[in-house]
Amino acid sequence: MQADPGVLVAVLAQLTGDASVVDEFAPAISHVPDPPERAGVTDPNTMATLVSRIVEALDTPRSGGLAADDSELFARLLPAALGSDVDDEFVPLLLEQGGFQLSQPTLPRDVPIPAETTVAIIGAGIAGIVAALAATDAGVSFEIFDRNDEVGGTWLTTKYPGIGVDTPSAYYSLSREVNPDWTNYYPQGAEYQAYLVSLADKYRLREHTRFNTEVEALWWDEDRQEWQIHAVDHDGNRSVSRSRVVITAAGYLNRPRWPEVPGRETFAGVSVHSAQWDPSLDLTGKRVAIIGAGCTAVQIVDACVDQVAHLTVFQRQPHWVAPRKRLSDDVPEYRRYLGRRLPYYANWHRVKSYWATADNNYPVILRDPEWSETHLSISPANDVLLQMCTEYINQMFGEGTELAKKVTPDFAPYGKRIIRDPGGYYAALTRDHVDVEASEPAEVNAMGIVTQDGRQIDLDVIVYATGYHLDFLSTMDIRGRGGRTLREEWGDSPRAYRGGTVPGFPNLFITSAPNYSPGHGAGANFSMEVLAHYIVECLQLMALRGATTIEVTQEAYDDYVADIDEAMSRTVWCHTPNAHTYYRSGSGRVVVATPYRLVDVWQQHRAPIEEHFLLGKAGSDAASR
Structure with a gap:
């Protein structure tokens, strides 16, 4: 009973070839935000009936009817499954991206591609x-x-x-x-x-x-x-x-990009670039510095904060970080089971994930000239994301605190690639054994790193999460x-x-x-x-x-x-x-x-x-x- 009823309606229609199930069930289904897609919800009686009908359809050999990739049927199913109207221009794209059919040929195929075309x-x-x-x-x-x-x-x-x-x-x-x-x-x-x-x-x-x-x-x-x-x-x-x-x-x-930091080669400890990680490297009990604040650095901090004795994050420029909106990123067993056993179920979740993260998000990157004249964000749509990320900063660090100021960018969201907190990055920055330096290192020496204001930070390991050329x-x-x-x-x-x-x-x-x-x-x-x-x-x-x-x-x-x-x-x-x-x-x-x-x-x-x-x-x- 935990499955998405909007998806189940679509599955039932494709199992039976009967589009009328949309009219029968869709009015009883509402859709609520549940990242990364809008989840369908309904009452237990409707859900029980849906499940019963699907079990019946699975037990009944299908004869005739509509194909699972029939575009007219698919177009009727989309609003029920996605929780929003879908313009006609998107239908063939979603049919393909959902994996319901392979990419369809456009030019005539009456002349084969010659064998010489290797x-x-x-x-x-x-x-x-x-x-x-x-x-x-x-x-x-x-x-x-x-x-x-x-x-x-x-x-x-x-x-x-x-x-x-x-x-x-x-x-x-x-x-x-x-x-x-x-x-x-x-x-x-x-x-x-x-x-x-x-x-x-x-x-x-x-x-x-x-x-x-x-x-x-x-x-x-x-x-x-x-x-x-x-x-x-x-x-x-x-x-x-x-x-x-x-x-x-x-x-x-x-090609990994190493920063041009004076003395980088003189460090007596372990230096490693994130792109050339040594799997045998054990950070347990080590004094570690991570140079970088992009997606890679965020993931490494999240993964190693509980192992290290002390962690210093050197951040040249902060990114906007979006909060994780689920308690856990683990896919529940019921969803994996249905994906494996119920035809079309995984395909519909693929469509929903694409729909929620694709062109619905397009207005976020478009500038509204009038709006951007008086805002850090570039448009009302962009500002929704800015406010969400700002609220997350204030929630985790306290509004106006020194740490909140350090991690708050001075540009609109998407000016740099947006980062998703894997669950523990911002929380890690608040830990007693973690420091954030809002600058690049001034230099590296045998013992560690010298900060821009002249402080010496002794280290065992320096991690360069500085990206690629x-x-x-x-x-x-x-x-x-x-x-x-x-x-x-x-x-x-x-x-x-x-x-x-x-x-x-x-x-x-x-x-x-x-x-x-x-x-x-x-x-x-x-x-x-x-x-x-x-x-x-x-x-x-x-x-x-x-x-x-x-x-x-x-x-x-x-x-x-x-x-x-x-x-x-x-x-x-x-x-x-x-x-x-x-x-x-x-x-x-x-x-x-x-x-x-x-x-x-x-x-x-x-x-x-x-x-x-x-x-x-x-x-x-x-x-x-």
């Missing part, structure tokens, strides 16, 4: 896995290159205490592989890595993967109209492979037509057209592309799936036209980037210049987040606009296309 995928993390599965669906031959010895990317290599995802676990997965059995509402690192490994097992991806092989360079071969892939294995052996198409899935946060493929030597490098094209302001395409670099698709990360909600898995669909559509367009190359035009590229910048100018990231964020490149341009609604990103990538591309055939003159 694909090299650089990276075996979640983006590489998504790309590989899309290639498999399209019948395209592919090979994955990864520098590690197993799939997983970040989730394989990063092991710091408390590591997890701040996107709801019900959503942060592949839509085609909804995991019904997460143990935590926000997946923890080891469990998420196990999920990715299970995908590699199920789809036999290792058979298509070169592990322990790092790609150093990608060079376009104009004569053969394919990419040369220059790689080196862990034994130092170099090789050159070839592929018609390359999909980069390496992400843009790979922003690398949009900048560590790889990528040369397109005429030997022009991607570094030359981008300078300090990476840009891309749809599908992560760049003029002068034919048949190259970048999944972790500039301005494709959802900045206001959902998760990176969304953009990965959207771009994978689009890439296959581009390969299909090549097949339909008998082309061997596809390359975005300079005009389409310039216009698209200009549209992004114009839309970005209305967002929080362009109106919080005092917020230090990795979203901006060295030029100051916002290059990570997308300024668009996610449904708009999805619609933009249903199929390529043919006139925006140059389609070349083997032996043709590139300049004539």
Whole structure:
């Protein structure tokens, strides 16, 4: 009787193919906030009847009726399950993101993609896995290159205490592989890595993967109209492979960034970066400093505060921290049981998690010029979040206290990536054995850290939770037509057209592309799936036209980037210049987040606009296309 009745109504309708159950049950169901989605509630009699009808439906073989992914039925079910009206433009997106159907082809499939259209995928993390599965669906031959010895990317290599995802676990997965059995509402690192490994097992991806092989360079071969892939294995052996198409899935946060603190190398204790954590490191009884106040630092503090003898948090700039709104992040057993045993139940919770954390949140990042003139927040919607976070600060530290002042940002929420308290971060900062320094260290010496005001803090361990360099493929030597490098094209302001395409670099698709990360909600898995669909559509367009190359035009590229910048100018990231964020490149341009609604990103990538591309055939003159 603890299940969400709105979800049960949707399940019943899909089990029976009978949409009339919405009219029968929905009026008795109300919806109340229950993060990360609105939970349905009803009276015991209605719930008992619902359960009885579902048990009956499970025992009765279904004949005829509507398919579970019928769009008209699905559209009728959405308000009952989600607790809000849903505009028609969202229906096909939610049908796909709920895992009720695979991404649907857009272009005609009457011409197969030629066998010569081979694909090299650089990276075996979640983006590489998504790309590989899309290639498999399209019948395209592919090979994955990864520098590690197993799939997983970040989730394989990063092991710091408390590591997890701040996107709801019900959503942060592949839509085609909804995991019904997460143990935590926000997946923890080891469990998420196990999920990715299970995908590699199920789809036999290792058979298509070169592990322990790092790609150093990608060079376009104009004569053969394919990419040369220059790689080196862990034994130092170099090789050159070839592929018609390359999909980069390496992400843009790979190289740990160490701060330029004088004397950092002189420390006699243990220095460790969060991205290179030593699992054998025991913090028990140690005097520890953590440099950083972002998501990683928050998770480490939450995880280790009870172990250490003393903890000092060095915070260059505070983040807005949202409170955990459940007593526990442990997923209750009844929900896991229903996810495993009741058809469509986990899918509907995935839809609810997406809906609650995606475009419903979009107004939070949009600036209201009149409002922002007189407020720290940029809009009334943004102010709701500011007030919630401020109330949390006052509740935990006391309004106006010195500690409250230290952790209160001076910019609008979302100016930097919002952080979710895993449950014990703010509480940890109030502990007697924890200090907060509202500044970076002045210097490091053999004994520990010297503060900006000259105090010596003796330490056993210094943890650098200082993030990563922003690398949009900048560590790889990528040369397109005429030997022009991607570094030359981008300078300090990476840009891309749809599908992560760049003029002068034919048949190259970048999944972790500039301005494709959802900045206001959902998760990176969304953009990965959207771009994978689009890439296959581009390969299909090549097949339909008998082309061997596809390359975005300079005009389409310039216009698209200009549209992004114009839309970005209305967002929080362009109106919080005092917020230090990795979203901006060295030029100051916002290059990570997308300024668009996610449904708009999805619609933009249903199929390529043919006139925006140059389609070349083997032996043709590139300049004539």
